[in-house]
Amino acid sequence: MIDLFTWSTPNGYKASIALEEMGLDYTVHPIDIMKDEQFQPHFLKISPNNRIPAIVDHDTGQSVFESGAILIYLASKTGQLLAKDGSRHWQAMEWLMWQMGGFGPMLGQAHHFLHFNPGKADYAEQRYGNEAKRLYGVLDRRLAVEEYLAGDYSIADIATWPWAARFEWQQIDLNEFPNVKRWYKAIAARPAVQTGYKVPNPEREIPQVD
Numbered sequence: 001m002i003d004l005f006t007w008s009t010p011n012g013y014k015a016s017i018a019l020e021e022m023g024l025d026y027t028v029h030p031i032d033i034m035k036d037e038q039f040q041p042h043f044l045k046i047s048p049n050n051r052i053p054a055i056v057d058h059d060t061g062q063s064v065f066e067s068g069a070i071l072i073y074l075a076s077k078t079g080q081l082l083a084k085d086g087s088r089h090w091q092a093m094e095w096l097m098w099q100m101g102g103f104g105p106m107l108g109q110a111h112h113f114l115h116f117n118p119g120k121a122d123y124a125e126q127r128y129g130n131e132a133k134r135l136y137g138v139l140d141r142r143l144a145v146e147e148y149l150a151g152d153y154s155i156a157d158i159a160t161w162p163w164a165a166r167f168e169w170q171q172i173d174l175n176e177f178p179n180v181k182r183w184y185k186a187i188a189a190r191p192a193v194q195t196g197y198k199v200p201n202p203e204r205e206i207p208q209v210d
């Protein structure tokens with residue numbers, strides 16, 4: 001059994017979607033970051049950077065924070081959704097790190113300035129709006145030559161897709177990125193993604209594109 005500490009955010013969805021895809025049993029512990037629950041001492045013991053998601057695997061006694069590390073941990077535990085070695089393994093790692101270092105952090109800033117605080121900082125809105133478009137272009141070019149980021153569906157897609165699901169907050173029109181749109185819809189149709197997206201809030205609906 002695995003304990004999952006999470007909230008309804010892109011980084012949280014990565015963990016719940018992976019657990020669903022891999023068919024692992026888990027117990028959800030909501031950490032309401034709007035109420036500063038991420039600063040509770042019991043949570044800081046397993047996630048010292050006060051951020052969700054985090055897991056505790058009671059089979060092994062291992063706790064893991066940072067969504068990328070959680071995805072690699074779960075893939076290693078189950079042997080699923082990450083090629084064991086060779087080129088496809090390293091492609092998945094490349095795109096996972098691209099998401100962790102670029103797509104997630106830059107889009108997080110786009111949410112901050114474009115969605116939550118419009119009109120407060122023109123430079124920041126331009127900077128992160130342009131960076132969002134650039135990153136979607138990178139993703140689109142990759143998905144023009146591969147069905148998924150590392151060939152087969154993998155933890156790299158699970159890391160990236162929940163951030164693309166906030167395209168409206170980022171002022172991104174997925175029709176301008178047809179390969180991303182095709183990939184987005186294919187992943188949105190997966191039952192495990194639909195279930196994982198409702199953790200911990202069952203009322204959350206996946207944003208749809210025509």
Ligand SMILES: N[C@@H](CCC(=O)N[C@@H](CS)C(=O)NCC(=O)O)C(=O)O
Nearest residue numbers: 009011033050051052053066067068
């Ligand atoms: N690099 C971390 C980022 C996690 C993160 O930013 N989590 C946000 C929600 S998406 C959070 O917990 N924020 C609470 C806070 O900033 O105090 C990861 O990928 O796990």
